Amino acid sequence: MKKTLFVLIGVFIFSSCEAPIEVEVDDSEPLLVIEAQINWIKETRKTEQKVVLSISSSYFSNTFKPAIGAEVNIVDGDENRYVFSETIESPGHYIPLDTIPYVLNQELHLNITYKDQKYTGSENLIPVSTIDSVKQKSVFFFKKERTQFNAYCMDPKNERNFTFFEFKGEPLEALECKVYSDDFSDGFIYDGFIFGKNIKVNDEIRFRQYGLSKRGYHYWKLLIEQNIQGSGGGAFQIPVNLNGNIKNLSPSNAYPLGYFRASEVSELYYLVK
Amino acid sequence: MSVNKLSIASIKSIPAAFGEVDIIKSITLLPGVSSGGEGATGFNVRGGAADQNLILLDEAIIFNSGHLLGFFSVFNPDAIKNIHLYKGGIPSKYGGRAAAVLNIHQKDGNSNKFSAQGGIGLISSRLLIEGPLEEQKGSFLLSGRSSYVHLFLPLAGVDNSIAYFYDLNTKFTYKVNENNNIYISGYFGRDVFDIDNLFDVRYGNSVANFRWNHLFSKKLFSNLSLIYSNYDYTLDFGLANFDWNLGINNFNLKYDFKHYLKNKLSLEYGLNSIYYKFDPGLINPTNETSGIQTKKLTDKFAFENALYGSVKFQLNPKINVQVGARFSSFLRLGQEFNEYKNDNPLIYYSDLKIYESAKAIKTIDYDIEEVIKSFYNLEPRISISYQLRSDQSVKMSYNRMVQYLHLISNTNSPTPIDVWAPSGRFIEPQLLDQFALGYFKDFKNSSYSLEIEGFYKDIQNRLDYIDGAELIANNAIEQVLLNGHARAKGIEVLMKKSKGKLTGWIAYTLSKSEQKTLGRTPEEVGINNGDWYLTPHDKTHDLSITTSYQISEKWALNTNLIYQTGQPITYPNAQYEFSGFSIPNYASRNSSRLPAYHRFDISAVYSPQKENKSFASGQWVFGIYNLYNRQNAASIRFQNNSDTGLNEAVRLSIFGIIPSITYNFKF
The missing domain is CATH 2.60.40 (Immunoglobulin-like)
Known part of the structure; x- marks a missing residue:
């Protein structure tokens, strides 16, 4: 972020300008993208529990490709298994049949089977301070x-x-x-x-x-920084891929993208004065 | 061989952006030297990084050579006598960096009469005064330069902001007697930016040198120098209500001897001792509402010592040899150190393919007198020249160089806020081995010359950074570093015409610069899967054509044509939707390039003849930088356009066509 400011200074001082240009990019093999979230809101004790599966696409394409027909479940520290089912209205969106309970610091294991590949990731339900x-x-x-x-x-x-x-x-x-x-x-x-x-x-x-866990912090920090900064040359950081906390158990190099986050959430609605 | 000398006169004749004569930009017109682009600090020599160059101003180490974030260099051309750039075959008296040495000498003041010179330009103005001291036994020189570009910011719609630099150069010489001379020189420079009280940064170098030059006899000379150099900066984040002050200091003692034993046999030897204090900073809240608590990052201390010697002799009338060595040591002194389980500050998770910093199991506070880690290295240097004919020669050289300091930066080019880290328990010194072979020929009574050189270099222990490494205010930098390897090779051609109305040179370099960071064990992937990747300063083709044509006594025309392969960068090869963001997934590191960089500059210099009785003389320089207004890409960003929702590539170009006018005067 600080380095972005330096770029901005350069833009301010000199006659520099930005313009969209056409570049050719390569396409990689499609990868599974996993957005798994277990949120427990401490103020309302409401919960949001979902797993969204999709497939990565060409950089300049404009399509969201859901990953449909996957088997998804989460197992807690007491070996309770929570099975997720795909929603009819939103292909690639999976929700649990039974709610995963609000137990802080409990370890949760995410398991996904998609097209014969088995994926797994773990996260604890991380507590958070209240927004006072x-x-x-x-x-x-x-x-x-x-x-x-x-x-x-x-x-x-x-x-x-x-x-x-x-x-x-x-x-x-x-x-x-x-x-x-x-x-x-x-x-x-x-x-x-x-x-x-x-x-x-x-x-x-x-x-x-x-x-967030420490690993989650680094993941989200990089996600936000790179999303703001983009990639390039000059004073920009050399961009890197975001490696999350989910692995592919099958003998394959196809590492999944995305993250499994389990968080306590503090929520406050504010009316502008 | 592998040495380029440029006089300040020829540097001043090169067309420059905004008419600002720039020493660093002018050396990038030489073969084997390139820059990270407009607005990038420093320069790259033979595929090396900017921090691998030793930049000396009157022997003092300069840690940041750029003003206004690298758009201009910190060296005021009026105060500079000449520059020497050593790209290879580096003499044993120099050490401490793994690529090149840029040795810049300040001018001595005029010991005969008082005089002044200066210039008024678009970006900055300069004034230098010089004159004799004590009946021509000594001289002084004072030179200042200040920019005023920020005065125009409101015109560009940028209010409440400042961005300027200034610098002062000074030199005093005093001839004590026939055998003893004293030189005192100094430099002080600052850059100041303030964006609407949101972000304020000030940085700069300060150096001072006291040099005693003594002749023991007609055959034995010595130079004793006591040098102080400092680079520091202050950041004030008005938005987040905290500031941060940090810097690097060093005290440097040099004692050099030059000994002429007999015809064609001479010795150079000496010693050098540098004491460093690295102050990574104090972070301070600036008001009561700041969420930041005061934190002092741990100071680091080190001693770098060297003994060196070299002998120059003629083996036979055709073969000249210079052979020498430098014995260097680096002692890391006591401070607070982290201890890690299995001495491993960086843990690898093979199932997720990620590196994560380890937790320190305890910290131990060592006394500053204790040596915590020491390194000793022998650095052999050899250059051989074989005279084929009176106008032709073949030269070869080998040099090893050791670099104990590392610039911690994971951007494509360094920024002023990058910090230096000393070698120590977890950071090994960089070791360079460089071989060069060259052919040199003069034509037509030395009117023309041709130099062709090939080089190969290998650097061990080039630092690399784990994905997402946090480098700013990191008190345990070892938790994000891996030791890698770098190599570069290339061919350089320099065709020069140095006599006649038309002078200039054509410089072409074909080169490749790569680095690789393997995992520490077979399970680890390292960086970029442990594969070689191009460094950000790799330039396959680099061509510069620089000419100066004296049309008449009053008019001269100078031109510059530059073509360079685009800088390697990393392009995405996929995208995905995640948590409301469109995230790019990147191909292997630096596997794509920016578009090629090229431009043509021209300047006309009008020097009205000095009238016989006139007190002063003046000179007008009219320039056009980037004549055909090429929109060269300084960077390409990939982003999701919030209006269209589509991904796009956005090119940032810095300098389009820039006309300029400068008036220089002398009296």
Whole structure:
């Protein structure tokens, strides 16, 4: 991110310009993409449990290819097996027949069989700090007004904590995410912040914070950084592929893409003042 | 061989972006030398990285050679006498880097009369004054340069922001007596950026050198130098309410001797001792609302020592030999160190094919007097020249060089905020072995010359970074590093015309530069599956044609034509939807390239003749950089267009056509 700022400085100072260009890219073998999420929202005790399977496609193509007909289940630490079934309305979306219970730090094993390949990944249901409050204030970027929203939380002392902030709502142009680690704030108040423009009173923003494992933190951090920075030359980092926490048990080089995340979630709906 | 000398006069005649004469950009017109592109700091020699060049300004180490993020170099051309670039066959008096040595000498002040010179340009202006001290026994030189490009930012719609640089050069000389001379020189430079109070960065080099030149006899000279050099920077993140100060300091003692024993037999020997302090920084909250707590990253200390000697002799009338060696040591001194299980700071998970940092099992605080890790290396150097005829020769050289400091950077080209890390318990020094062979010929009474050189180099222990390595403010950098291997080979051709109205050169390089990082065990994949991949500074073809034509006494015309193979980059070869994002999946590292880089520059220099009684003389330089407005790609980003929802490739180009005008004066 800091290096992106350096690129921006260069853009500001000189007559540099950006323009879309046509380039030819190669196509790789299609890979299975696994987006598995078990979310337990601590404030409402509601849960979101789903596994979305798809197939990677050519970079410039505009198609989402669901992976249909897979066998999906999650086994908890007590050997309870939760079988998922594919929804009729959304091919490639799988939901559990029975709800996986809200047991913090419990290890969960994801198992998928798709086209004779067996995939597995593990994650604990990671606890998270509560979003205690949200504050808003006006800030100016190059004389243009923006509204900054900070979501404040308290970091638990003497333990490593990693989280993932998600900001969603009308005043924001798109879903925005940030990761947090307590490297420089162990045991203190910390915040996740976002900027909105053209906001109106009573607009609603949903703040969420997900608990992450250390591996999850690195995965999401890289995902967000690369999504913002893109790849290239110059002061950009050399881009890398995102290796998640799911492996292919079959004798194959076809490593799956995606991540299995199990998180406690703190959620706060904020009405813009 | 493998040495290029450029006078400041010829550097000043090369057309430059915005008319800003640039020493670093001008050496990239030489064979075997390239740059990471417009806006990239430093330069690359024979496939080496920018941090593998030893840049010396009056013997002091310069850690960052770029102003305004590398768009311009830190060397004010008015204050520079000459430069020597050693690409191979590097003399044993130099060490500490694994590619090349760029030795820059500041001018001595005029010991006969007071004079001044300067220039007014689009980006910056310069002023230099010099003159005698104490009845011509000494001289002084003071030179300053400052940019004012930020004054125009509001015109470009950028308010509340500043971006400028300035630097000061100074040199004093004093002749104590026939056998003793004293030289004191200094440099201080700063860059300042502030974007709307959101992000503020200041950085720069400061160096000072005290040199005593002593003649023991007509055959034995010595130079004793005490040198201080520092590079530091401050970042202030107004958005996140914290700042961060860090730097690298060194104190350097050099004692060099030159000994002429008899005709065609001479010795050079000496010693060099450098003490380094690496300060990775203090992170500070800037107000009460900051979520950041004060944290001091661990300082690191090291001693780099070397003894060197070389002998130059004539084996027979046709064969000249220079053979020498450098014995170097690097002592890493005490600090707080992490201990890891099995001494392994980096764990590999073969089922997921990922590296993850290990958790330290304890930390041990060693006293600074203790040597925690030491390295000793012998670096042989040899150059042989065989005179085929009076105008033709064949030369060959071999040199080993050891680099104990590493620039920690996983971007395609370095940035000012990259930090240096010393070798130590988990980081081995880089070892270079380079072989070069060349053919040299003069034509037509030395009006023309032709140089053809081939080289091969091999570098052990080139650092590489695990995927997603966090390098910024990382107090345990060993947790994200792997030791790799680099190699480069190439052929360089330099055709030069140095006499007559038309002078200039054609430089062409055909080369390949690669690196490879294997896993530490057969189960590990290493980086890029352990396969060789092109370094970001690989340039298959690199052609520069530089000419200067003296049309009349008043007018000269200079041109530059440059063609380079595009920089290697990594393209995606698939995409997928994940958690609301469109994620690219990348092909193997650096397996694609940016489009080829080329441009044509031209400048006309008008020097009205100095009137007989006139006190001052002036010169106008009219330039056009990138005459045909080629939109060269500095980078290509791959992104999902939020309006169309489609993936796209976006090219960033920095300099289009740039006309410029500069006025230089002297009185």
